[in-house]
Structure formats: C-alpha cells, structure tokens
Amino acid sequence: MAVLDQVTNANVAEPLPKLCRKLWKGKVAATLDDDGRICRLTCRADYLVQVCQWLMRDLGFAFATLVVEELASAGLSLVYVFYRDAPSPWAYLELQLDAGMTQVPSISGLVHGPSADWHEREAEDLFGLTFEGHPRLGEFVLHEDWPEGVNPMRRSFDARRRKGRELDITWEPPTVVVAPGAFAMPIGPVFSDFAESAHFLLETVGEDVIRTIPRFFYKYRGVEKIAEGKPVDRVLLLAERFSGTAAFAHGLAFCQAIEAIYGIDVPPRALALRTAFAELERLRHHAAVITGICNSTALAVATAQAALIEETLLRLSCDVSRHRYLFGLVIPGGVSRDINNEDWEHLVTAIGALAERLRDLHQMLRYSSSFLDRLEEVGIVSTEQAITYGLVGPVARASGVARDMRKLFPYANYADIDFAVPVEQEGDGYARLRVLFHETEQSASIIRRALLSLPEGPVDAPHASRHAGVALAVVEAPLGAAFHWLRVNEDGTVARYRITPPSFTNWHGFHLAAENFAFQDFPIILASFGLSNAECDR
C-alpha cells in the first residue's frame, strides 16, 4: 500500500508515461502513441488492481470498457480502457494472460470500480474468465438454460451452431428483503403496451418498493459473435440495426473505426452532414423519451403533443434521408446520400418550427404542478453515484456530470461548432427531463449551424486499401457514450467487434434510482431513464 499512499499526492498534470515511470518503476511499462492520443500501460496481473485504483481514484480516470480478445497464438488478452473528463489521452491498461489461464483479479470492488462490474460479469459469461474477488459472477448475459462451461465468444465456439435450448428452468430470483409481508413482484419480460423485453423484480412490503432487481439480456442476439469473420460492409448492417433507435450513432461509430484503421479522410461536406444527421437522430430520440415520460404520468394532451413532434421528426428524417430511422445513410468514408437544396431548405425550416414546438411544450409542462409532483425527487441518482458507476449521457448530465464525447473526443465537425452541454444537479426525474429538453434545443441549433456552413464537395471518399488493424471509436449516441472497438483482418473481415453502448452502462446504475420508492412511481423512473434494451443486450 506504500505505493498508493505515495501517488495520492502526485501531480496529475504530469504526462502519464512520465508519472508512471516515476511511481511504478519496473512494475508498469507506459508508452505514448505517436500522435499522443493513447497511453498504453502494461503490467502483470499482480499489479492490475493497484494500477486501476491509481487511475480511477487518484488521476480521475473514468472506466470506459473492458475488451477481451482471443488473438491467434497466446492466451486471452484484456484491455481496460479509461478516459478522463478533460482533454487527456486515453489510458489503455493491457494485460496478456498465458495460454490456458482464466484467472484475473476483479477491479469491481475498488473506488469507482462498480463501473467495471457488468463488464467483468459479461466477460465471465462469454469468455469463461474468472474475476477473483467479484461478489457476483454467473448467469448474466446467458440465462440459466445455457450449459455451464460453454463460452460463446471463444474462437472454438461455432456461431452458426443452433443450440436449440428448450429447457424451461424456473428462475429463482435472489431476493434479500426480510420483513413481515415482504414479497417480490415480477414485471416483464412481456409488457402490456409496446415495450422492450426486460424483467424487473420489485422487492416490496406493500406500497413501498425497497429495491429493484433488473434482469436483462432477454434480447441477446450475439451481435459481437456473429460479426466475426464477416466482411465490414455486412457488419455495418449489424452496427446500424442492433439498436434501431440509435442506428445512425452506432453506424457512425463503426464507420469511424474503419476510417481510423484504413486512414480514410472523410470530406468536409460529409462531416458536416454527419453532424446534422446525428443531431436529427438525437432530437427524434429525445422527443420519443419525452413522450414516454409524459405517458408515464398519464398526462394525455402532453403525450399527444410530444408524440406529434416525434412523428413529425420521423417523417422529416424520411424526407431527407429516405428512411425514418436513418438506416443505410452512414458508410465508411462519408454518407451514402447528399442532400439537395430542397432538402436543405426543408430541414432548416422544419427544425426551427419543431424547436419552437418543443420549447412551447417544455414551458407548459413547467407550469403543470400535477406533472412536476410525479417527477420531482423521484428516482434520484447522486453525483457521487453517477461517477462511481461511470454513468454517461443525459442520465449522468442530470446528476451533475458534464460528460459529453462530442466535447471530449470531437468527431464529425463538432469541433467547429459552438454548443453547450446542459447539466443539472438534482439527479431526479425532473432534472433528467430538463436535460432532455435543453439538449433538443442544442441539437436544433447544431443542425442549423452545420447546415448553414455546409461546405461544397463530395460526400464520400474512395477507399481501396485493405490491411489488418484495430481502432476504438467513440460517439455520443442519443443515450450517451458509445465505445466501438474494432479489429479487422488482412482480408477485410472482422476479427473482433466489441460494442459498449450507453444503455449497458446506464442500466447498471438504474437500480440506484429504483430504491425506496412508491410502487406507482416505477413507470416514471423507468421512462425518465429512457434506456433501450436492444442497445444494452446487443
């Protein structure tokens, strides 16, 4: 522990490799990539926990993702990816296991460690790794009917093999509340309205719910596995379609990873159009979440108003891109379709009018006390919890964490556009609603700015080169940071595709908001998070 005490007072402004050499001499090797964007740290498994603690607690790094890869010869290799909420290189902590070795120390118990909790559980299920010290492993992505010891992400597992699992094993949920009259109330996976599949077990003693145990991955389609061995143009279809309500954002992240590997320069007009379309998607997505929140409080006219705005945005998307959810639009090297003058004018005018209608709706909701009563002080996530769980997107920003990938790692042409990142402090349902409304205003303004300064020129770049490579791309999807790790083979097929979507990150923190509340608030808490199970489950 002597080492840890020493580093607590370390100067965090010092470059990471230098700091590393000073504090972890002979234990951790650190190198900075040529362009200074990534700091690679390598260490033995014995020091993993201490180094992660140092990065997260002392240097303020946030955990992004854990990428497990099974490369040709050796054993499994692990990359723990960290980023900072300030201009700073990424930190990749790399750990190479010997062949046959599956024991890794868990970092979930550390300060800010919970953000790695679900990543470790997922790697345990899919790769058969054992994270020593993790309090709860097993039965996560793969439910109980999956045979023990079969790990689908391992090379030896054939993705085409139908398992034909038919066993109906009764699930014994892990309840903990012991009180007179306590019982567990199951909700899902099938709901009464048009909702995505997920299961929530509410532990209750009557009216008050003590805690919520969510269970996901009913929609696990093994996207990361079925992508392997496929050419990149086929995998793009998966990247767009695993989460249809954020198709453009995820498609964009995938294309950015390919562009980084092949060194493709995207023309300026395509970059500006990507910004405009990404914000159009965010606008539509947030309008849908706002509709959901109004609906959860049974405010009928507001629900109808928000739904009208959402449908108008869907039609607008279809008019300018051919598709209501912007499918097939983003391609490696640019976008598949330019917009003409007519589309341009339509978009600029329509966005202005829609922003006005959203402002109007927000104004009316602010003065509806019965509505605010249902949202205020409901489903609170504190700033400390948001940081500990590494939350992202509007949920984090409503809890005082101004985390936005468009600012931290600008892509498309966000660096050229001036916009604000709305932040609220309370972390309750109303704070989340306000963040959503403020973000729609920003999105509308970004679209107008991107279109008003739209450069002339081509909208895609020709590319022919094909070589092996690896890249991590990040975008701010409508629900928050999405990390796409892509490794391609020499023949242009995908070797490893690891997606860390914002819903995966934020569902992990959902139980924090769904504790000690009145039963009728559950739909409201759920709606105010506005998360997607398709995106989480992949």
Next chain:
Amino acid sequence: MADWVLKGLRTGIKSTAYPQLPEKASGVSPGRPIGTSLGSAKRAETLAELCPTGAIIRDGRNVTVDFGRCVHCYRCHPDEGDEAVSWDLSYEWAADRDQLAAAKRKLDRAFGRSLYLRFVDAGACGACVSEARQLNNPYYNMHRLGFFTTPTPRNADVLLVAGPVSDAMRIPLRQTYEAMPTPKRVVAIGACALFGGVFGPSFVASGGAAEIIPVDVEVPGCPPPPLAILHALLVVVERKPPTPLASLPSAQSREMA
C-alpha cells in the same frame, strides 16, 4: 389544466384519413424496392449481388424482389434512376403467410371493430417497437378503428411479434401465445420476425417467429412503418386485402425490356 384542454383543441384533428382514403403525406413510409426491368443482364446481376439478404433475384434482364427479405439498406441505389431498382412509396405491405390457411382461419365479423392486441418484443432492435408504438400517436390513432392493447394475453385476439426471436424470448413468446383464447391470430412485424433479418438464425436466435408459433400475417420492412402495421391489422379483420410479398416487373416494362 385549462391550458392543456385549449392546447388540445387548438391542435385540432391530426388523424390520417387511412383506411378510408390513402395517406398522401410525405415521410410516412420509407417505400420499397419493386420488380424492375433493367438495361442489361449484367446490371441485373450486379444489383442482385449488391443485396446483402437475397431480396433481389435476377431473372434475365429483370430483377424480381422478395420484399419479405428486404432490410432497407438502400444498396440497390434507388436514387440512380434507370440503372437501379425501382422504388415505390406504398405502405400496404401486409401479406398472408399462407393463403389457403388464411381462408380457413377467418376471424368472426364480431372482431371487425373490436380487436385486442398483445405485443411481444422477441429481440427487436427498437425501431419496430417504436413504429408499433406510433399507432397510439394522434396521426395513426388505432383506437378510432377499434384496435386496443390489452394488459393480459387472456384478453388478446392478436399477437404482434417483432424480432428474430432470441432464445431467452422463446418461452415467453410461446407462453403468451398459449395463454390467448381461440380464435387468435399472429402478426409478425419486420424483417427479423419474418426470416431472422440480419441476426438470425444464429447460436442464440431463431430465424423468425414462425419457427416458434404459427404466423398468419407478415409485415415486411425494416422497420415497417405504422401504416403498414395498421394495414396488417385491417387484413386480420378482413377490412383490407393483403399484398403479396413478391414483386415482379410490370407486364408493360417486361415487354419493353
């Protein structure tokens, strides 16, 4: 509260005239590829090769389209005029899975204006769920046609399924179907529910809903727009005829080719 009433009144009626009249607004449907006669057999072959799901089938200088397999990737270049697959902006896409079976399995007239729906998301990407949800918005307002969702499968007449059917949803899907009283109908929504889409069949997903439960009506599209889903419900109660999934080039354009 008076403000909301006023707001609602001021907004007026937004509902579509469909099914009495066709919906003319732009952006209600992404459209669909249709059978086309092309200039050369080579071009027809290229277009068939561009299609990642085999929805476009070459037949000499023509291509025919199996719309059930289309995932709306736009790689057949619908913008490029003569050299590309023709595209129409229809939305009445719902098809009977088996016409003979459909004739035998009619729903009683009593269901015509009072149909209760149960929706099961069996691994859909969220877009199909979102489009189905739009049926409740004032533009489509399915309630005016007598279609309602129900909180229990015991009251449901029609089961809507989206997604390729992930393994974890197989049992919930089958149990929902079995809990419904007869007569009952199943509508599969979207490319995934029809044939697995880009996801299935795989080690964790089936190749469509028909592998698990009997499907009566299929709605192609990725995702099908709300009007296509509405069309499917109208097909179920026989207020609209179904549309076949396969599309051949029109006889006139065939002659020209």
